[in-house]
Amino acid sequence: MAHKICMIAMFIAAFTSSGLSGALVPSNCPTYWTAFEGNCYRFFGQRVNMKEAQYNCRIHGSAGRFAYLVSIHSKEESDFLVTLFQSYTESSSDRHSHVWIGLSHEAGEGTFVWSDGTDTHFTNWGDGHPTVASSAQAVVLIHPNHGDNGRWHETSVMGNFRYICKMPMFKQ
Numbered sequence: 001m002a003h004k005i006c007m008i009a010m011f012i013a014a015f016t017s018s019g020l021s022g023a024l025v026p027s028n029c030p031t032y033w034t035a036f037e038g039n040c041y042r043f044f045g046q047r048v049n050m051k052e053a054q055y056n057c058r059i060h061g062s063a064g065r066f067a068y069l070v071s072i073h074s075k076e077e078s079d080f081l082v083t084l085f086q087s088y089t090e091s092s093s094d095r096h097s098h099v100w101i102g103l104s105h106e107a108g109e110g111t112f113v114w115s116d117g118t119d120t121h122f123t124n125w126g127d128g129h130p131t132v133a134s135s136a137q138a139v140v141l142i143h144p145n146h147g148d149n150g151r152w153h154e155t156s157v158m159g160n161f162r163y164i165c166k167m168p169m170f171k172q
Contacts, residue, residue, distance in 0.1 A: 001171030004048040022165050024130075030062040030063075036080045037077065037080075037170055038169050038171050039167065040166070040167050040168070041081070041164055042164065043084055043088045044138055044162060044164070044165065046159055046162070049157060051069065053069055054068070054069055054115060056163070056168075060165060061167055065167045065170075066167065067083075068165065068166060068167070069101055069163060069165060070100050070101050070102055070163075071104035071115070072101060072122060072124070073121065073122050078122075078124050078150050079150065081099075081111055082142070082143060085142070085162075085164070086136050095160075096158070098155070098162075099141055099161060099162050099163055100139065100141050100163035100164070101163075101164065102115035103139070125152050126151035126152060126153050128156060129152060139155060139156070140153070141161055158166070
């Protein structure tokens with residue numbers, strides 16, 4: 001039964017409502033990617049370090065489009081990503097895991113940048129974060145639940161976490 005529900009959820013995620021009498025139309029995202037506000041998102045469940053996550057996002061791009069670790073530009077997008085992460089996790093302990101996002105800074109620098117080069121005009125830091133004083137390279141990850149509901153924390157790039165990739169939607 002759980003397999004059947006998962007398959008239905010994947011089918012629904014592959015389509016978006018068009019607003020034309022509620023008709024479903026293709027989302028213009030590749031298989032296994034979910035559409036939201038003109039972009040395609042994909043959750044990856046294997047735990048890898050940040051460099052591996054960045055590489056894996058790049059190779060999962062499609063039709064000449066590069067995918068990057070997700071950049072987040074609004075509260076709505078952040079809420080969508082928390083929901084996406086939670087939809088792929090079954091146990092409550094999974095829901096307390098971290099997920100790589102594409103925001104980082106180099107050692108000794110206080111400027112955080114998105115891996116896709118977009119501007120950092122929205123932030124959603126958890127209490128006490130960021131802590132830029134560290135000399136080690138720090139990377140931000142989304143903390144989907146655990147009482148912090150989608151707030152960001154930084155950590156070493158050597159940690160192994162799941163990740164979410166993002167790329168522009170196909171143009172028609």
